[in-house]
Every structure is written in structure tokens, then in C-alpha cells.
Amino acid sequence: MNVQAASLPRCFRHEALLLVLLAAALLSLAWQSDRFLTADNLLNQARLMTEVSLIAIGMTFVIVSGGIDLSVGSIFGLVAISMGVLWQSCGLPLPLAMFLAIAAGGMAGWLNGFVVTRFGVPSLIATLATLILYRGLAEGISQGRSVRGYPEWFLQLAQGDLFWAPHQFWLLTTCAVVATLILGWTTFGRATYAIGANETATWFSGIDTRCTKVWIYTASGLLSAMAAVIFVSRVSTTRSDMGTGMELEAITAVVLGGTSIFGGRGTVVGTVLGLALIQALKNGLSLAGVKSDGVIVVIGLVLIFTSIISNLCSHDEGRS
Amino acid sequence: MTSSTERQAPDVGTCTVSDATPGAHGRNETTLRRAGIREQFGRWRQQFVLVGTIATLFIVVGTINPMFLSGSNITNIFASNAYIAIAAIGMSLIIICGHIDVSVGALIGVLAMVSGWLAVEEYPTWLAWVAPVVIGVIVNAFIGTLVAYGRIPSIIVTLGMLSILKGGLISVTGGAWLSNLPPDFLIAQFQLFGVPSTVWFMVALTLATAVWMHWSFLGRAFYAVGSNAEAAQIVGIQTAPTVVMAFAIHGGFAGVATVLFATQMQVIQATVPVNLELAIIASAVVGGVSILGGRGLVVGATLAAILFATINSSLIFLDVSAYWLRATQAVLILGAVLADIASRRKVR
């Protein structure tokens, strides 16, 4: 069965639903507040949502392959701390510290993949354990101290603009495009879908599922690491508690985007639409005068309703 | 989480029928029972590992600092995580059915406020105790209906519920705490024969659930549905009502956990402990309940909760630096998980 072709119409149906929802949300929120649909505001939102978006893009691959990665938030914190410690305490030049910290994030992701493939630990358990482990490492390495005093050029990375848009906007767009291409048009992407759909069959088809999975988790770690560096640049400090709760935000965006939690189905486009919808709601509702507690209730409701509607629309949903 | 694909792990060549599920295969039950001591040991293996770890910690830390073995400290260890253990029993039922619930922490927060409000407004004390259980059952039955009949994956529904409950709690309470609780409401502080009531609840509920899971039809139905839903349907077990029941019972346990959680102190906070749901899921999972569904014993959840409390206490007694506390906890948890996984591969 050609997984890709059969899922194409279904995919577009959910993404189409999201597009409609997004348009509806943008219009109604713009009507509620005249500050919402301005270029300034929207670009600013792109700046604020970059970290979660990068993590969610990585998470898309993981969930499409049938797994889950709960440790992304902790990898985020660990990378932030590593960069700070390498730069301040070890005295390395900042670009080198950044590179090594991102590499450390990749290693952390690799370890996730290793535990999942080599020991056969279900990804939920493995990443639950590494969530605690990496956070613990971050706390231990940082010794509770924050690292401050980054040079101006570093802070400009996330606080500055390139042409008319924030640096993060360009980075995010590039990552999203590259990820879409990889997931949709390369063998690696097809292998990801295949593993999510039926891992044993994929194994028998001759695809090295273990290698692919390890790469997926490593990529997830690398993207979290990049997000961490950007975040540190945006807030100009490092703390060991950075990134707590980000995994749930990313997962919410990914499943809202139509990726099936069982694997085998989902697109990066859907995730990006999901992220845009969530950010639009968070920002628009706040501008309209709703307080933060009300906003999270709305997001919860949107998540459930979108799933219900999407389920109703796809009657040939075989999984339960 | 669960699907027929996840269960077909790449360990090719072995039969993947869950052979450790008690009585889920009807006619094959006698074949299972004949599997003998090794099979029995296999089922209880994780529990042995947990008990062994707890005992080791007691011995090691007790030797280093004898105050660890004092009556009040042991009582503290068993009582402090009792409410997590009870919630974890409910969570185990859900996970055995092949689902998950990440909203339980927020639910406990909401129910605690409801319970406290009833007590402060001078409603009868029994009502303040029973209401959280009933509301927990109703809310979770609703979630279960969405999962079973709406066919929405449980993680999505519960992620959504998490947001709704968390936001709702702050909206309604405005973040205010509840104080002036009447003393006869504070059930967690009662003692029977010198042992806090929380421990009695934990032990009683664990035993009752374990026995019930093994002997009752519904209990076995949970294992069947979690192991292979299509097969269970064919055998005649109606999966959808079973799943709803599992969620409802889980809600009831969450309600009981709430009452014990809320009455530990003289005030009820408007927020729940950070990562409460993670602690509950971790207890269930480390307790041996397989995330793939269909296997595990609820006793393990209780033991795992006790293990976590023991670890937390030990780390303070051992003067572990606060900065490395969480890392050490993680290593111990990872150790328990890997030990189980590594030896589980032999059983197949």
C-alpha cells in the first residue's frame, strides 16, 4: 500500500480545515482589536513563537514515526546552560560555545534515539526519564547560577531584524521549508512515514528503521538546541529552568496540525498552521482583553473541537 | 501511543502475543497457568525489583544515618506520596487499556478547590469528601466517551482538558487560597492505630483493586482491550463501554486522591504541585504497567510511588547537593526502567 498517496487527500482535508480555522480566527480577532492584524504585531509574534515552532517541527518527525519526545524542554534547558557555562566558566569564545552547546543538544537527542532503538524502551518512558535526567544535569551544571552579560552581537541575533523581519522569522521559514521538503520528498521522509505506519513491515522492506529513528531523535534534539540558543539571545540570560512545559506546547501544536499520534500521518505544513493558529489565538485574545487563564481554556477547546471535526470528516478512520 | 504497529517491535522472529496478561485469552488461560513458576515470577518481576530497591535504600541510608529508620520518618515516607499512589492506581487502569491522561493534575487541583469550598461553606463533611469523587467520575467519563466513541486519541483529549481545567481553575478562584477548613474535614490527618489514614487508604485501595482486577470480568476486560482491541471485540468484550468505565474509575481514584491531597494541611492552594501528572504517570510506568497496554499490575504503581518518596527522603538524608538532586532521581528511575526492560526481553 502506498502510504504517501493514500494519505494525501486525508492530509489536505485536515490542513484545509486548519486553514479555514486560521482565517476565521484572524478575521474575528482583527475585528476585536485593531492592533492585531498589523505587520508590526504579526512579525513580533513570529519572533515570540520561534522557539516552540522549531521544537514542534522536530516533534512532527518524531510523532509521524510513531514515537514521542517529552525531553525536548529539558534539552532546551540543558543546551542553554551548557552554552552559558562553556562561555563564562570555561572561557571559550562564544561562537564555539554555541556550536558545542548545539552539538550537546544533538547528543542528548541521539541518546534518546539510542535508548529507544537499542533497548527497545517505549519512547514515552525513555523520554520521560531523560526529561528528568537532562533537567537534572542542567541544574547540576549550572549550580543554580544564571549566566548574564552576553555581548551585544549575540543579543542582536534574536532581538534584531534582517530587512523588515526579525532574524528568527527567516530562520523559522527556512527550517519549515527544509523540513517540509525532507518529510515530503526524500527517502528519509518516506521512511519516517513508513515506520510510523508499520515498523515491522518497514524493517522487512529493507529500510534501516533503527538508523532512521536515531536520526529523527537527534534532529529533534538539534532543533531544540537551536531554539534554546535563540531563546537565550532573546532574554539575554540563562537559567536552568528554561523550557519547562515546552514539550506539551509543541505536542499540542503538532496534533492540532493533523499529525496522527499513532504515526504514519502528518505534515510540517499542518504543524506550522497549528502553531500559527495557537499563536494567533494567544495574541489576538489577549489584545481583545481576555486574560491568560481564559486564553488557555480557549486553546484547549480548540484542540478538542478540531479533533472532533477532523474525525467526523474522515469516516475511513480505521484506528481507535 | 498504542496501535497495532507499536506492538510489532522490530524484535523480529518472536511471537508478539502478550503472554503475561492474566486471563485475557479465555481458552488459553489453562495454557498460561501451566507456564509455571517462571511465568509467575515474570509477572511479579517488576514488583520484586521495586521492593528490592526500596529495601536496599532503607538498608543503605539507614546504615549511614539511623534517623532514617525512625518511626516518624518511615510514616512520612509512606504517607507523603499516598495520594500519588492512589491516583497512579487509576492511571494504571487507563494505561493498561492503552490510553493516557495528562490532565489528572489539573483535575486534582479543581476537585481540591471544590472539596474545600464545600467544607468552608459548611456543607456536610461527607459531602465535601464524596463530591470530588463523583465529579471526578463524571468528568473522566466524559473524557472516556470522547476517546471511545469520538475516537479521538486520549492524549489529545486530555491535553485539551488540561488547558481547560487549568485556566478554568484560575478564572473561577482568582488564585485565592482556601483557609479556615473545619477540623473534622481534614481526613488525611486522622490516624488509626498510629498510622495516618492516607496509608490505610493507599493499602486498602491497592489490595482491593489488585484483587478486583484479577478476579472480575471488567478487570480482565481492561487487559484484553489494552492488549488487542480488535481481538477483544471479536471475543465479545465491548471495547467502547470498557474504556469509558476505565476512565470513570480513574476519575474516582483521582477524586479520592484529591481528598487526601487537600486535607493534608490547613489550607488549600489554588495551584497543584508542578508536574503532578508526570509524577503520577511515572509512578504507573515505573510500577511496571506497560505503556503499550495490556500488561502490568496496579500494585506496582503503589510501590513505585513509595519508591519515589523513599528516594526523595534518602537524598535529603544523604546530604545530596540540591543541584544534583534531580539528576540522581533520574538515574535511579532510568535504572528501574532499564532493569525492567532488559529483563522483560528474556520473558518473551
Add this chain to the structure above:
Amino acid sequence: MPIQKRFAEKTSTYLANIILTSVLTTVNINASARSWTGADDLPTAPLSCGTSTASAAPRAYDGGTPVKAPNRKDKRLNVVDVPKIVGIGYFNATSKGIAAAAKELGNVEVRTDGSTKANIDDQITSIDNYITRGVDGILFAANDPVAIAPILKRALARGINVVGYDADAARNARQWFVNQAEFNSMAKVLIDTLAREIGAGGSFAIVTSTFVTPNQARWIAEMSAYQAKCFPQMKWLETVEAQEDNVLSFTQTTTLINKYGNKLAGIVGMTTVATPAAAEAIAQAKKCGKVAVIGMATPNAIKPYLNNGCMKSAVLWNPVDLGYAAMYALRAIADETLKPGSVSLKAGRLGELKVVKGSEILLGEPYVFTKSNVNRFDF
């Protein structure tokens, strides 16, 4: 998979775990030989022992300045209050104070909006949204002084007035900061009270929130310096973390009581959540009177313990007054009665509040709640 390989895998797993655990434990035990106290590395300025309190020399104004702020004199103000976290009694009280001040002033509209997690990102996003929405003033209590600075500077660049309370930001990111009490003065009161209750040679432990909370680290650092200076015989046993959680504070305190037994003479609660929880733990362990509990607490939370004798006093400032003063400060800035170089602030029923350290407004001396005066308060 062949049996030998499985066995090797299993053994290596167990071995790896044992080695890793022992390494970590050894590292910890060695590291903790230095005994974590929770203090930060910044310089401390302990006050003199005994009853006198020195006053600091005046400094030049060092707060930030809004860019092209519109004339808000006597106009209606739209203000947002962004505390560290919503859902704990302390910030409920500050919100009450802010609302009360707004009502008294009559020409201010204020709302409190924050996250249920003490999270820097959520706080920044909240403030960002309000900047876009267009507010006249922002009141804040920062989760992190450096992280919040960029967004506050952005607010200043848009001409919004910015005043902080409870937890400061980088000085040039806000115009004024209402300080509830000086760190060293709070440390002095706490340690003096502790010494009174457990004696100059007693052993005590501290329950704090987390080691990344800046205020906590500062207080503990000052306490450490003051105790070393004035009560060198006191023994600092341990500091434990309890987040801002009731039940965790309770459990941690109980463990401490069990660990040290009779050696423990006093517990210091560093958050308004920890102190009543610690008192509850002492009460349930039936050690009221034997183990002293002191610390920061709101009066409502500790009324039962003051009444039954488990606690003799608690220290705080009045958070309602703190919010009240912050609101008045913001109004005064808008009305241009509080300017760089002012030496005092007229804050309604609180009277004249002094300006210290250039751009800080001091609320006053820490307030000590005892059995005799606790019933006067309701927060």
C-alpha cells in the same frame, strides 16, 4: 537474540546504573561538603548587630526613562499589573492593594494578568501583548531581572510608564521600583528573631522556593553574612527547596525534622508558602514549642499557629501596602509629581515614603506579626 548477548546487555545495564549512581552520589557528597545554602555570589552588606540601623547615603537617579511619553497628567490611566505568578496568597494581596489604590485614586483602570507558572517566557509574552494593546502603565514583579529587561525597555521606548514592585528588573529597564524592605534589613530581622527563639548557639534549617529565584538567593546571602558576623555560634544545618508548593514544603520540613531529630532547633521559611507549611509540619510532628518556626508569612496563613503557640511571630511587609504604594508611584509619575531626583513619594494613606538608592522607593521596615496584632489584618 542469543542468550549470551541478552545477558551481557542486562549485566552491562545494571553495571552502568550502579557506576553512574555511585559516581553521582560521590560527587554530591563531596560537593555538599561545602553545604549548599542557597545564597548567590553577589556582594553582601550586613547591617550592624544590635538594634541600630544605619541609613544609606543618597544616590543619583539611575532608573530608565520613557521615550516621548504622552502627557498623562490628571488623565485616566490604563494600567496592567503583571506579577510573578497568580494563584498564591502573596500576589493576591498585592493585587488587592493595587486595586484598592486604583479605587481611591478614581482615575485609574487596572487589571492583574499573569501566568500560573513562575515562568519568564510567559511573563514576557504577557507584557508584550499589553504593549501592543497599548497601555499607559505597567506594574511588574519580575521572575528574572535580566530576562525581563529587554521587553521593559521596549515598553519604555513606546512611552509607557514602568514601575516594579517585589522583585526588581535591571535598573535602567524601569523608572522606579517599590522595595518592600532592603535585603540586609530583612536578613537582620529574620536572624535576630531566630536568635531570640533558638538562642545564639542553636541549629536551624531553611526552606526556600528554588535556587534560581533571585530574591531568595539575595536574602539567604545576606542572612548568611549577618549570621556569620553577629551570631557565629549558630549552626546552619541545611537548606531545602520546596518550589512555591504547600504540600512539598510540608513534606520537606517533616523530612528535616526526622533527619536531625533533637538537633534541629529552628526552621526558617523563606516564602509565604513555606512558613505555614513548616509550622503545620511541626504541629503534626507534635514538636510545637520544641522547634521554632520563623519566616515570612501572610497573617491569615499563620493565624492558627500563632494562636496555638507553634509560632511566636512571622515577618513580612504588608503586601497590600506594597501594591498600594506601587500604584501610587505610577500615578505620581504620570502626574509628574514623582520625577528623577525626588526624595519621597506621597502614597495616600501610607504617607510619605522615602526614596533610597537612586530609583527605589522604600516601603518601610519589615513588619512583625505576632499573636497580639495578627487579627488586625486580613490577607
